[in-house]
Amino acid sequence: MHKRSLIKRDLVRNxxxxxxxxxxxxxxxxxxxGPMYGLLIAFKDYGMADGxxxxxxxxxxxxxxxxxxxxxxxxxxxxxxxxxxxxxxxFPAPIILALLLNELRxxxxxxxxxxxxxxxxxxxxVVVAGMMVDFFARDxxxxxxxxxxxxxxxxxxxxxxxxxxxxxxxxxxxxxxxGSIIYLAxxxxxxxxxxxxxRIDGAGRWKQTLNITIPGIMPxxxxxxxxxxGSMLAVGSEKIILLYNPLTYETADVISTYxxxxxxxxxxxxxxxxxxxxxxxxxxxxxxxxxxxxKRVSEHKLW
Amino acid sequence: xxxxxxxxxxxxxCFNVCFMILLCFATLYPFIYILFASLSxxxxxxxxxGLLFLPQGFSLDAYKAVxxxxxxxxxxxxxxxxxxxxTLINLFMTTLGAYALSRPHVYFKNHIMLVIVITMVFxxxxxxxxxxxxNLGMLxxxxxxxxxxxxxxxxxxxxxxxxxxxxxxxxxxxRIDGANDWTIMTRIIIPLSMPVIAVMILWYAxxxxxxxxxxxxxxxDRELFPLQLVLREILISxxxxxxxxxxxxxxxxxxxxxxxxxxxxxSTLPILxxxxxxxxxxxxxxxxxxxxx
Numbered sequence: 001m002h003k004r005s006l007i008k009r010d011l012v013r014n015x016x017x018x019x020x021x022x023x024x025x026x027x028x029x030x031x032x033x034g035p036m037y038g039l040l041i042a043f044k045d046y047g048m049a050d051g052x053x054x055x056x057x058x059x060x061x062x063x064x065x066x067x068x069x070x071x072x073x074x075x076x077x078x079x080x081x082x083x084x085x086x087x088x089x090x091f092p093a094p095i096i097l098a099l100l101l102n103e104l105r106x107x108x109x110x111x112x113x114x115x116x117x118x119x120x121x122x123x124x125x126v127v128v129a130g131m132m133v134d135f136f137a138r139d140x141x142x143x144x145x146x147x148x149x150x151x152x153x154x155x156x157x158x159x160x161x162x163x164x165x166x167x168x169x170x171x172x173x174x175x176x177x178x179g180s181i182i183y184l185a186x187x188x189x190x191x192x193x194x195x196x197x198x199r200i201d202g203a204g205r206w207k208q209t210l211n212i213t214i215p216g217i218m219p220x221x222x223x224x225x226x227x228x229x230g231s232m233l234a235v236g237s238e239k240i241i242l243l244y245n246p247l248t249y250e251t252a253d254v255i256s257t258y259x260x261x262x263x264x265x266x267x268x269x270x271x272x273x274x275x276x277x278x279x280x281x282x283x284x285x286x287x288x289x290x291x292x293x294x295k296r297v298s299e300h301k302l303w
Numbered sequence: 304x305x306x307x308x309x310x311x312x313x314x315x316x317c318f319n320v321c322f323m324i325l326l327c328f329a330t331l332y333p334f335i336y337i338l339f340a341s342l343s344x345x346x347x348x349x350x351x352x353g354l355l356f357l358p359q360g361f362s363l364d365a366y367k368a369v370x371x372x373x374x375x376x377x378x379x380x381x382x383x384x385x386x387x388x389x390t391l392i393n394l395f396m397t398t399l400g401a402y403a404l405s406r407p408h409v410y411f412k413n414h415i416m417l418v419i420v421i422t423m424v425f426x427x428x429x430x431x432x433x434x435x436x437x438n439l440g441m442l443x444x445x446x447x448x449x450x451x452x453x454x455x456x457x458x459x460x461x462x463x464x465x466x467x468x469x470x471x472x473x474x475x476x477x478r479i480d481g482a483n484d485w486t487i488m489t490r491i492i493i494p495l496s497m498p499v500i501a502v503m504i505l506w507y508a509x510x511x512x513x514x515x516x517x518x519x520x521x522x523x524d525r526e527l528f529p530l531q532l533v534l535r536e537i538l539i540s541x542x543x544x545x546x547x548x549x550x551x552x553x554x555x556x557x558x559x560x561x562x563x564x565x566x567x568x569x570s571t572l573p574i575l576x577x578x579x580x581x582x583x584x585x586x587x588x589x590x591x592x593x594x595x596x
Contacts, residue, residue, distance in 0.1 A: 144352040
């Protein structure tokens with residue numbers, strides 16, 4: 001009784017706050033939890049007319065079809081290799097850049113380099129992909145340099161062997177500067193007296209980097225690494241569908257692009273929703289695994 | 304404070320500076336190349352090989368073709384509408400959520416935060432989202448680009464943190480004078496949080512300017528296409544044909560190339576021009592986010 005009157009008083013006094021929350025909750029309900037509910041169609045034979053609830057259940061048929069699909073292994077392999085390339089090359093690149101930027105003595109120069117290196121982050125992927133397609137075309141800029149050195153021009157976009165390198169390296173070009181900001185922020189929060197003490201002990205820049213800077217940014221590195229492992233299967237389709245073509249499907253077709261072709265272009269909704277769900281579930285398992293391993297090994301963790 | 308550097312460190316410093324100069328060159332050169340190529344004479348650039356350090360000849364024909372192209376101009380207009388409309392919706396919704404959840408005494412506040420954080424980890428994915436938009440009747444309407452991303456949860460959390468850091472004493476006197484939460488938000492909290500709001504405006508606006516994927520999925524009507532989708536057709540699908548109707552057949556291929564470059568410049572120009580002035584705000588935002596973590 002007493003509690004109820006308290007709630008009533010709170011509802012009256014804070015009515016504006018609760019009113020403000022209404023559109024926010026409605027938004028999350030419709031646009032975030034709506035699609036989660038819609039995932040039910042992964043277990044159904046979805047028909048537009050029947051709706052999500054009315055369509056008949058089919059159990060795990062869609063998943064079974066996907067696992068038996070001749071392209072299943074190719075999709076899984078491509079998704080994992082592209083992510084692995086990114087973990088090996090694109091993940092360390094901003095860390096190395098941040099460490100190198102940290103060694104620059106002239107503040108003005110450092111600021112100019114930073115400003116320039118952030119720029120590609122703000123260019124749309126359509127433009128980046130368009131520039132890549134053009135520069136690496138058979139008669140493009142890169143091939144004119146290749147033939148200047150006396151080699152045969154390379155058909156970069158027709159040979160599947162090149163796709164992963166082009167995809168990952170253009171990602172590094174676009175993201176290296178922006179990615180370094182978070183590490184520079186972590187470096188700026190390292191206690192400067194540590195460096196003074198090391199200098200008195202006779203440690204040079206290299207020793208200082210190795211023993212103070214890198215341990216100082218380790219928590220940030222580990223957390224971002226865990227997040228990266230968690231998104232390994234989530235290789236985005238946005239950039240790949242701009243760059244790939246049937247000739248390079250052999251290495252370029254990943255799970256998300258397959259979902260796009262089957263679902264959006266092919267209107268096979270139940271099946272492609274199931275493929276998407278498979279992707280998310282494996283991603284989530286990877287995230288938990290990475291976090292658990294990191295907790296055991298390094299004591300750094302996401303949660 | 305002077306500190307004597309060893310020879311190894313001096314050599315390293317030298318290499319480091321060289322590396323940074325190389326990095327800047329690799330970052331900027333693609334844009335410089337495209338700018339010069341777009342200003343070049345189409346026939347000369349078509350037969351040109353190798354790096355470009357000045358325009359080959361000079362011609363503004365490509366820019367004329369781009370500006371006269373109805374698709375590019377419609378795309379530009381649509382993108383401006385989506386950027387302005389979308390960012391206004393983003394700001395309104397994000398501020399409401401951030402303010403309400405930054406207040407100390409709200410029932411179920413932690414539950415609501417959990418509801419929000421869950422969506423940062425789990426999502427329905429592409430197909431259920433598409434079907435939802437379809438069922439809501441928003442397919443092939445601008446709403447499909449404006450509403451689904453109305454709140455970026457990460458931004459909401461950054462904004463909430465900023466609101467929480469404003470001392471309570473500032474609003475207490477207003478409350479004694481009878482101000483309600485709406486007044487406190489619009490008259491006290493928002494004016495005091497302009498730096499963070501500027502960051503939000505920039506992030507949301509750039510996001511809208513650059514996004515193409517939602518438009519690709521949700522829009523069919525070419526009259527609604529944003530600039531990025533028009534760009535995709537021109538750059539990736541190689542369809543400059545409809546822009547070259549005026550050109551004689553022999554020049555068709557040639558001018559096609561410069562049209563591509565001119566389109567890139569025209570569509571990226573606003574960002575390239577505004578970028579140097581705005582970049583400190585962008586970085587400021589990342590710092591706020593990083594401190595939160």
